[in-house]
Amino acid sequence: MSQPDESDRPPQPNLGRRQLLLAGAVAGLGGAATAAGLAPSGLHDGELGGPAQTFRGAVPWTPGTADVPPGASGAGYVYFTPAEAAFIVAAVGRLIPHDEVGPGAVEAGVPFFLDRQLAGRFGRGDHYYLVGPWAKGTPEQGYQSRFSPAQLYRAAIAAVESYVGTNYEGASFGALTAANQDGVLKGLESGAIKLDGGVDSKTFFAMLLQNTKEGYFSDPIYGGNKDMAAWKMIGFPGAHYNYKSWVTRHGERVPLPTVGFKGRPGWQETSA
Amino acid sequence: MTTTLKPVDAVLVGFGWTGAIMGQQLCDAGLEVVALERGPWRDTSTDFATGFAQDELRYMWRHHLFQNVSYDTLTMRNNINQEALPMRHLGAFLLGTGVGSGGVHWNGQIWRFLPSDFLTKSHNEQRYGKKAVSDYDLTVQDWGVTYEELEADYDQFDKLCGTSGKAGNLNGKIQPGGNPFEGPRSNEYPTPPMPQTYAPTLFGKAAAELGRHPFPHPTGNLSQPYINPFGAQLGECTYCGFCEKFGCGNYSKASPQTTLLPYLMAKSNFMLKTECEVLRVELSPDRKRATGVTYVNSAGEEFFQPAEMVILSAYVLQNVRLLLLSGIGKPYDPRTGEGVVGKNYAYQTMSSVNVFFDDKILNPFIGAGALATVIDDFNGDNFDHAGLGFIGGAYVAGMVTGGRPIEMIYTPQGTPAWGMEWKHAAAKNYLKSFSISVHGSCMSHRGNYLDLDPTYRDVHGRPMLRMTFDFSENEHKMSDYITDSAAEVARAMNPREIKLNRRVGSFNIVPYQTTHNTGGAIMGASPRDSVVNKFLQSWDVPNVFSMGSGAFPQNAGYNPTGTVAALTYHAAREITTRYLKNPGPLVQS
Numbered sequence: 001m002s003q004p005d006e007s008d009r010p011p012q013p014n015l016g017r018r019q020l021l022l023a024g025a026v027a028g029l030g031g032a033a034t035a036a037g038l039a040p041s042g043l044h045d046g047e048l049g050g051p052a053q054t055f056r057g058a059v060p061w062t063p064g065t066a067d068v069p070p071g072a073s074g075a076g077y078v079y080f081t082p083a084e085a086a087f088i089v090a091a092v093g094r095l096i097p098h099d100e101v102g103p104g105a106v107e108a109g110v111p112f113f114l115d116r117q118l119a120g121r122f123g124r125g126d127h128y129y130l131v132g133p134w135a136k137g138t139p140e141q142g143y144q145s146r147f148s149p150a151q152l153y154r155a156a157i158a159a160v161e162s163y164v165g166t167n168y169e170g171a172s173f174g175a176l177t178a179a180n181q182d183g184v185l186k187g188l189e190s191g192a193i194k195l196d197g198g199v200d201s202k203t204f205f206a207m208l209l210q211n212t213k214e215g216y217f218s219d220p221i222y223g224g225n226k227d228m229a230a231w232k233m234i235g236f237p238g239a240h241y242n243y244k245s246w247v248t249r250h251g252e253r254v255p256l257p258t259v260g261f262k263g264r265p266g267w268q269e270t271s272a
Numbered sequence: 273m274t275t276t277l278k279p280v281d282a283v284l285v286g287f288g289w290t291g292a293i294m295g296q297q298l299c300d301a302g303l304e305v306v307a308l309e310r311g312p313w314r315d316t317s318t319d320f321a322t323g324f325a326q327d328e329l330r331y332m333w334r335h336h337l338f339q340n341v342s343y344d345t346l347t348m349r350n351n352i353n354q355e356a357l358p359m360r361h362l363g364a365f366l367l368g369t370g371v372g373s374g375g376v377h378w379n380g381q382i383w384r385f386l387p388s389d390f391l392t393k394s395h396n397e398q399r400y401g402k403k404a405v406s407d408y409d410l411t412v413q414d415w416g417v418t419y420e421e422l423e424a425d426y427d428q429f430d431k432l433c434g435t436s437g438k439a440g441n442l443n444g445k446i447q448p449g450g451n452p453f454e455g456p457r458s459n460e461y462p463t464p465p466m467p468q469t470y471a472p473t474l475f476g477k478a479a480a481e482l483g484r485h486p487f488p489h490p491t492g493n494l495s496q497p498y499i500n501p502f503g504a505q506l507g508e509c510t511y512c513g514f515c516e517k518f519g520c521g522n523y524s525k526a527s528p529q530t531t532l533l534p535y536l537m538a539k540s541n542f543m544l545k546t547e548c549e550v551l552r553v554e555l556s557p558d559r560k561r562a563t564g565v566t567y568v569n570s571a572g573e574e575f576f577q578p579a580e581m582v583i584l585s586a587y588v589l590q591n592v593r594l595l596l597l598s599g600i601g602k603p604y605d606p607r608t609g610e611g612v613v614g615k616n617y618a619y620q621t622m623s624s625v626n627v628f629f630d631d632k633i634l635n636p637f638i639g640a641g642a643l644a645t646v647i648d649d650f651n652g653d654n655f656d657h658a659g660l661g662f663i664g665g666a667y668v669a670g671m672v673t674g675g676r677p678i679e680m681i682y683t684p685q686g687t688p689a690w691g692m693e694w695k696h697a698a699a700k701n702y703l704k705s706f707s708i709s710v711h712g713s714c715m716s717h718r719g720n721y722l723d724l725d726p727t728y729r730d731v732h733g734r735p736m737l738r739m740t741f742d743f744s745e746n747e748h749k750m751s752d753y754i755t756d757s758a759a760e761v762a763r764a765m766n767p768r769e770i771k772l773n774r775r776v777g778s779f780n781i782v783p784y785q786t787t788h789n790t791g792g793a794i795m796g797a798s799p800r801d802s803v804v805n806k807f808l809q810s811w812d813v814p815n816v817f818s819m820g821s822g823a824f825p826q827n828a829g830y831n832p833t834g835t836v837a838a839l840t841y842h843a844a845r846e847i848t849t850r851y852l853k854n855p856g857p858l859v860q861s
Binding site for chain 2: 057095122
């Protein structure tokens with residue numbers, strides 16, 4: 001079973017060299033960066049690992065340690081400033097607009113999803129190599145920004161608003177017409193709009209679009225895809241475990257209700 | 273300060289498929305074995321239970337089970353005239369870490385390479401002439417091992433996994449329903465093929481009408497319950513559609529966890545240490561013998577683990593890096609063509625064809641990692657290449673690994689990536705579209721190689737691995753030709769429309785393609801042109817063995833795991849039957 005490493009050193013705190021280095025490498029993001037990489041005390045996180053362990057004799061198992069997903073909680077914004085939130089609501093509303101076919105990104109809760117993502121590990125760049133030296137590189141070499149995602153959003157939103165202010169008579173992005181908003185977004189997408197503040201417009205747009213679709217289509221525990229409406233729109237029934245009886249029923253619509261990790265609204269408590 | 277530990281017979285560096293197989297083989301031979309894994313412990317019930325395993329955001333997009341590149345990545349450039357820069361975020365390939373590693377989050381696509389794939393140079397040279405294997409600065413080689421020599425080892429892996437499929441060639445006799453192009457098998461698959469959903473069925477029907485030879489993809493997502501030779505029980509796949517990038521909560525996907533760990537962990541002569549990263553292989557003063565490995569644990573403590581034998585069983589990119597960092601073998605120089613370590617790095621040449629129907633509900637969310645109907649008519653040398661200007665090939669698969677909506681929504685040609693038009697296209701096409709994948713070979717090329725980066729270092733201060741890679745003209749021609757063949761099948765399905773996603777331009781580290789990196793520690797018949805012999809034994813330091821796809825002198829048009837496992841069994845058999853009695857070179861150079 002699980003034993004301390006052979007060196008017989010006292011147990012190490014759940015903060016390895018990697019996590020220390022990581023925390024140091026991306027520190028400076030304010031409140032969101034406290035204790036980077038640490039799971040809340042007592043919870044197992046399969047990604048972080050922990051102290052070195054030696055296993056022998058049997059497959060180990062410890063009760064109460066399932067690597068459950070973190071989810072998102074609370075209400076309101078904890079990362080975005082009010083001005084940033086206004087930009088995000090306007091921008092994601094154009095990336096996935098609302099109509100009778102299905103929800104828009106705003107209606108699906110994408111701004112809240114983005115806020116919690118940027119306030120957490122993803123925003124800190126917990127899976128980005130953010131050490132120098134830096135060079136622009138070729139498109140084939142991918143992300144070469146020195147910003148973590150949260151830093152990139154902050155710098156990019158300010159830079160886009162500055163561009164809009166200069167080119168649209170002092171307006172903010174949210175105050176533009178939908179057509180002008182689309183024009184700005186297309187300019188970011190193609191790279192035609194150059195931004196100040198060391199922000200590559202294409203890099204930011206690609207991340208914003210990707211994260212928007214993530215919020216739109218991920219499990220509702222992360223704060224987006226409200227009421228699983230995006231899944232319902234396309235016909236994805238959610239986190240079902242077993243489709244075995246439908247495998248060879250070719251061409252039939254699967255009538256299973258849409259479910260997420262927390263079930264579905266139709267589930268009722270049975271009374272005695 | 274480095275603490276020296278008690279010597280062992282063998283140390284395994286990394287604990288995925290090859291580490292688990294080698295661990296079982298060496299422990300059964302009575303050796304004292306310690307495995308060092310740099311990632312955490314992982315098992316089904318704790319880490320990917322069905323209650324939360326089907327989480328596209330967490331596993332695919334937040335890389336929950338993958339190598340975290342924030343403290344160790346590699347650098348990439350397309351050619352030697354560029355400056356290599358770090359891969360700052362995973363993209364093109366999704367590296368594994370932790371117990372089971374990529375064997376946890378693979379699709380379970382289990383293939384054997386063709387007999388001619390092991391003779392890439394001599395076979396093609398004989399059939400198409402010398403230029404066919406030297407055009408475009410190709411540096412293809414024969415493997416130094418044949419399909420016939422590996423057949424029993426492939427068979428052993430099938431029995432370990434319980435592979436579901438239909439044999440196409442049993443002892444030389446072609447079987448209806450299987451792949452008629454495959455090498456002879458000594459046995460039928462352990463379990464029957466998976467029943468196919470609608471899209472793969474339509475693909476197979478159209479392919480057959482065109483005179484192709486469709487068959488069900490061989491799979492490690494099992495069609496029925498199976499108990500393997502170690503008593504491990506695998507369950508029947510439920511088609512939840514979350515295989516690749518995810519762990520299986522249902523014990524339906526063959527992995528080190530589901531096939532070997534319960535047996536291996538119970539052995540008193542086996543020990544597994546997690547959060548322990550090997551820094552280098554230590555050599556004797558004459559550099560002809562490994563004395564063990566130095567590793568550092570997650571608390572930063574350094575240890576020397578003495579061992580009679582060092583098995584590099586990490587991923588190909590780490591194995592090659594450790595060879596380079598430890599000074600085992602002569603590094604390859606693309607300018608002179610001399611040296612071998614890092615030589616012939618290759619990949620997989622991927623393209624696809626999306627198919628859109630108006631009248632057919634395909635239910636793409638009913639999927640599995642290797643749920644596909646495949647044609648092999650255009651793979652390897654299964655077709656005449658005369659006048660085509662390339663060697664190699666691809667399998668073409670009507671495949672539905674799942675319908676995960678962030679990753680797998682297909683929209684018609686010309687649809688914008690966002691906005692109302694995109695949303696309407698997603699809503700309209702999700703249930704009625706799927707993708708045909710073209711899974712192509714990648715020949716080796718003089719300019720494609722791995723070495724140590726001169727600038728970037730990992731958290732331990734070691735140089736990162738530098739990848740210099742681009743697709744050669746051979747690969748572009750091959751991919752275009754077979755993508756057209758795939759489109760022919762797509763059209764024969766009478767869809768509303770199709771969309772060709774060709775392999776265009778230089779290798780790009782951003783979009784996901786596949787985690788099939790190969791080469792750099794290549795095997796061969798002579799130390800002049802290879803790093804290891806046919807038993808994966810280092811020519812230079814004979815008590816070091818390097819497992820994995822690093823041994824591939826070039827990559828065939830199939831997923832690599834079956835061949836990686838077969839090579840491991842092949843090496844293990846020779847180690848346990850011959851090497852242990854008389855440690856030393858198994859092949860005289």
